[in-house]
Amino acid sequence: MFSSYSILTGVLILLPILCSLFDSQLLSAAEEYRVYVGTYTRGSDSQGIYQLSMDSQTGKLSLVNVTENVDNPSFLAIHPNQKFLYAVNEVRNFKGQKSGAVSAFSIDPQSGNLTFLNQQASRGGDPCHLVVDATGKYVLVANYGGGNICSLPLLKNGALKESTSFVQHTGSSVNPARQKAPHAHSINLDPHNQHAIVADLGIDQLRVYQFNAEDGSLTPNPVPGFKLSPGAGPRHFTFHPSGKWGYVINELNLTVTAMNYDANTGTFEEIQTIPTVPTGTDFKGNSTAEVQVHPSGKFLYGSNRGPNTLAMYRIDEQTGKLTSIGSQPTGGAMPRNFKIDPSGMFLLAANQNTNNIVVFRIDQKTGLLQPTGHEIQVPKPVCIKFLPITATP
Numbered sequence: 001m002f003s004s005y006s007i008l009t010g011v012l013i014l015l016p017i018l019c020s021l022f023d024s025q026l027l028s029a030a031e032e033y034r035v036y037v038g039t040y041t042r043g044s045d046s047q048g049i050y051q052l053s054m055d056s057q058t059g060k061l062s063l064v065n066v067t068e069n070v071d072n073p074s075f076l077a078i079h080p081n082q083k084f085l086y087a088v089n090e091v092r093n094f095k096g097q098k099s100g101a102v103s104a105f106s107i108d109p110q111s112g113n114l115t116f117l118n119q120q121a122s123r124g125g126d127p128c129h130l131v132v133d134a135t136g137k138y139v140l141v142a143n144y145g146g147g148n149i150c151s152l153p154l155l156k157n158g159a160l161k162e163s164t165s166f167v168q169h170t171g172s173s174v175n176p177a178r179q180k181a182p183h184a185h186s187i188n189l190d191p192h193n194q195h196a197i198v199a200d201l202g203i204d205q206l207r208v209y210q211f212n213a214e215d216g217s218l219t220p221n222p223v224p225g226f227k228l229s230p231g232a233g234p235r236h237f238t239f240h241p242s243g244k245w246g247y248v249i250n251e252l253n254l255t256v257t258a259m260n261y262d263a264n265t266g267t268f269e270e271i272q273t274i275p276t277v278p279t280g281t282d283f284k285g286n287s288t289a290e291v292q293v294h295p296s297g298k299f300l301y302g303s304n305r306g307p308n309t310l311a312m313y314r315i316d317e318q319t320g321k322l323t324s325i326g327s328q329p330t331g332g333a334m335p336r337n338f339k340i341d342p343s344g345m346f347l348l349a350a351n352q353n354t355n356n357i358v359v360f361r362i363d364q365k366t367g368l369l370q371p372t373g374h375e376i377q378v379p380k381p382v383c384i385k386f387l388p389i390t391a392t393p
Contacts, residue, residue, distance in 0.1 A: 031056055031389075033341060034064075034112045037350070037357070038076040038087055038383035045355075046379035049073050049087060049105075051112055052357075054386075059346045059359040061376040067114040070103060074382040075129050080136045082387055083107055084158035085114060092125035092145055100127040102141055102152060104160045112387070120160040124148040129186040129236075134193040138216040142198060147182030149198055149209075151216040165218045171203040174230045175252055178202070185251075186236045191243040195221065195266035199234040199248055206234060206248060208266045226268040228257060236290055241297045245320035249276070249291035249302045254283060256291060256302050256313070258322050274322050276302045276311040290337045295344040299325075299367035303335040303349070310338065310349065310360075312367055328369040331358035339384035346372070350381035357381055 033054045039046040048070035053062050073087035089101040099121040105114035124146020131140050132154075139152045139160065147170075150163040169182035183202035189211060190197065196209040196218055205228065208221040228234050233252030239261070240246070246261045246268060254276050259268040275281075276288050286306030293300050293315070300313045300322060308330050313322040330338075332351025340347050340362070347360045347369060357376050360369040 034387040034389055035061065035348070036076055036078070036085060036385045036387065037378050037381050038073045038385075039378065040072055040074060040090070040352075040380040040382055041070065042072050044380040049076070049085075049114060050378050050381075051114070052376065052378075054341070054346075054348075054359075056341065056343060056345070058374065059361065059372045060374045061348075061357065061359060063376065065111070065113050067105065067116075071101075073103065075127075076383050076385045077130045077132050077139065078107075078385050078387060079132050079154075079158065080134060083109075084117075084154075085385075086130060086132065086139050086160075088122065088127035088130050088141065089119070090126050090128055094121050097121055098125055099123055099146070100125055100143060102127065102130060102139060102160060104154075104158055106158055107387070112389075117157070117159045120152055120162055122146075123150045123163050123166050124184075131187055131189055133189055133211065133213055135213045137213060140187045140189070140196060140211075140218070142184040142187040144183045144185055144201075147184055147200070147202060149184050149187055149196075149218065151218055153216055165216050167209065167218050167220075169200055169203060169207065173202060173204045175233065178233060178252060179204070179231070185234070188237050188239070190261070190263060190266070191239060192263055194263070197237055197246070199237045201233045201235055201251055204228045204230055204232050204234065206237065206268065210266065221266045223265060223267045226259065226270075229253065229273070232257075235288060238291050238293055240293055240315070240320060241295065245271070247291055247293065247300055249288045251287045251289070252283070254281065254286060254288055254304065256300070256311070256322065258320055260320065271319065271321055274313070274324065276304050277307055277309075277327075281307065289335060292338065292340055294340060294362065294367065295342070296364070299362075301338065301340075301347065303330070303338055305334045305336070308333050308335060308351070310335065310347070310369060312369065314367055325367055328360065331371065331375060332356045337381070337383050339386060341386055342388055348384050350378075350384055352380055352382060355379050355381070357384070
């Protein structure tokens with residue numbers, strides 16, 4: 001029989017060895033990321049969806065593969081099981097319908113290459129954003145041109161079924177060039193997978209829907225949404241990792257609005273609205289695009305097209321309020337999208353008009369961005385998604 005003392009002694013001797021092995025596995029598992037880039041193929045040299053690799057220590061990007069013959073795969077989403085990828089086909093006519101489409105792909109676990117599965121109508125023109133719900137059973141889509149949203153069921157093999165839930169927005173707002181009709185620009189699900197939040201640029205609203213993960217239905221919330229300032233043009237939305245706050249970037253008036261979020265009721269309360277550019281910047285020819293919170297929850301970033309900068313903010317950990325910490329040039333023109341890597345160490349800025357993706361290192365204490373010197377040419381980059389490559393034990 002072993003005594004408790006001898007067992008304890010053995011554990012203490014082995015513990016540093018076990019920890020060392022565990023740490024080395026973690027380091028090897030985080031050596032590289034797959035990076036998928038959605039692009040505009042119409043009127044450009046792009047061939048489809050680009051797969052890159054990124055060294056997680058240096059941020060260096062390398063081209064791996066291109067999935068060709070995908071029509072305008074502008075925005076991407078990855079399934080929670082990491083086996084499937086979905087892309088909107090941002091077009092206005094699909095098989096004779098006044099609709100865009102959504103395409104499904106399987107992801108090869110070894111190479112990361114995409115294999116086309118199938119395609120379904122999005123039930124509205126110019127689909128520009130999509131998300132997979134937390135259960136992995138549905139894809140939710142926002143159609144910019146159609147001013148509507150829909151949900152599409154997923155089969156176990158990752159393929160799409162026809163849409164089973166559809167909601168048409170109505171209304172307009174004060175900007176005659178951009179807001180004569182509704183324009184659903186993004187759709188997100190809250191951390192509880194119970195409410196869908198739709199930023200509609202055309203009607204200056206965040207519309208909120210109750211989402212049923214059993215049947216994919218989208219029904220208007222009892223409090224139907226949150227109204228932004230007339231002419232704001234809400235575009236993209238993100239939650240804080242805590243789920244307590246939400247942030248929407250407003251394309252037309254170059255601002256970010258911070259809000260308290262009540263998960264029980266699916267309602268928002270404004271905290272503040274803060275500019276993304278210096279006071280006095282002309283709105284004409286300028287607009288915002290993407291907004292994201294750092295994984296730590298300490299910082300928020302938003303992209304400015306025209307000024308070609310990333311606005312940077314510190315987030316108050318008690319209130320969710322934003323404080324500007326400056327702006328960083330993106331190293332190109334028309335930063336349509338950017339993405340922070342899963343570790344929170346790097347930010348990749350996709351410059352649509354200069355066909356390049358530029359890598360920045362994020363200062364973990366200050367949130368400031370520092371160019372790494374790494375960038376890669378990709379035609380008309382619109383969306384970036386990360387997929388960690390895990391090492392085989």
